[in-house]
Amino acid sequence: MNSSRNPSSSFSPVIDLETDFPTVSRSLQLVKLDFAANPQPRCPVVLLLDCSSSMAGEPIRELQEGVGQFYQEVGSDAIARLSVEPCLIPFGSSVEVLRGFEPAVDALKSPSPRLDAGGNTPMGAAITLGLNEISARRRFYKAQGLAAYKPWMILFTDGQPNDEWHGPAARAREKAxxxxxxxxxxxxxxxxxxxxxxxxxxxxxPPHLLQGLHFKEFFRWLADSLKVVTSGSTTQQRATPHVDEYDWAM
Known part of the structure; x- marks a missing residue:
């Protein structure tokens, strides 16, 4: 039996992305182009949004409008619109990433996703998902050679958790x-x-209690705070506007 093999038909362990996976290769090229066009340091911001059944009606509508305003206000700032990358994680009937990280300037090109109220309050699962998303995004920045500001994570709730929250909360506190x-x-x-x-x-x-349904006032404060953060260096801790100036906290 002839054990010799035709070199042209032998298996090569070396994968050529451009030849073997043209779709993946084109996607990677687009990512590189996108980050070359916007090399600004990034500031990931996770919004953990309680969308349990008790938020039905006016509360969920006001929250929806407040989130939309947040994107608009961040998107109106020349620097923040390129740096701030919000991520929406509603929790209620399910816990999911409704809109992933992307600069506000890009997020404004598509309609805001709808928030629906229903289910319970799986707060622990939401915190876990938020932390995991931040960690993955930070690794992505590093791989792309991008500097980053300290991540923000804001938890909104009108009740109390009905899942195991102690472990996820301890992990978040330790990171903070x-x-x-x-x-x-x-x-x-x-x-x-x-x-x-x-x-x-x-x-x-410590937590703040929202005054009524003043979501818009809160998100105006948050947008202005992130404008201050992203106007400085990633190693600089800048003072953000005081909450009392915006009339949203009791």
Whole structure:
């Protein structure tokens, strides 16, 4: 039996993306072009949005409008629109990434996704997903050679968690204590468990109770704060506007 093989038909362990996976190759080229066109340092911002059944009606509508305003206000700033990358994670009937990280300037090119109220309050699962998304995005920035600001994660809720939240909350607090996360909590309405919300957050960042349904005022403060952050260097800790100036917290 002849054991010799035709070199032209032998298997090569070397994969040529351009030849073997042309679609993947083109996608990678587009990513490189996108980041070459916008080399600004990035600031990932995760919004954990309580969309449980108790948020039905006016609360979910006001929250929806507030999120839309946030994109518009960040998108109106020459620097923040290229740097701030929001990520929407609603939790209620399910916990999912409704809109992933992308610069506000790109997000404004498509309609805002709709928020629907329903289900319970799986807050622990939402925190876990938010932290995982931030970690993955930070690795992506590093692979692309992009500098990054400290990530922000804001938790909105009108109730209390009905899943296991102690482990995820401890992980978030530890990350914040190391200086790797700005973690905030916003209570909505009179039914919110502010004591548990305070236990979830870092001890030096107590929760705020939203005044009525002043989501728009909150998101205006958040947008202005991120404009301040992204106007400085990634190693510079700049003072953000005080919440009292915006009339959203009780």
């Amino acid at each position: 204590a190391r200086g790797g996360l700005q973690f905030m909590g916003i209570g909505i309405g009179q039914g919110v468990d502010m004591h548990t919300l305070a236990s979830i957050l870092p001890p030096d960042c």
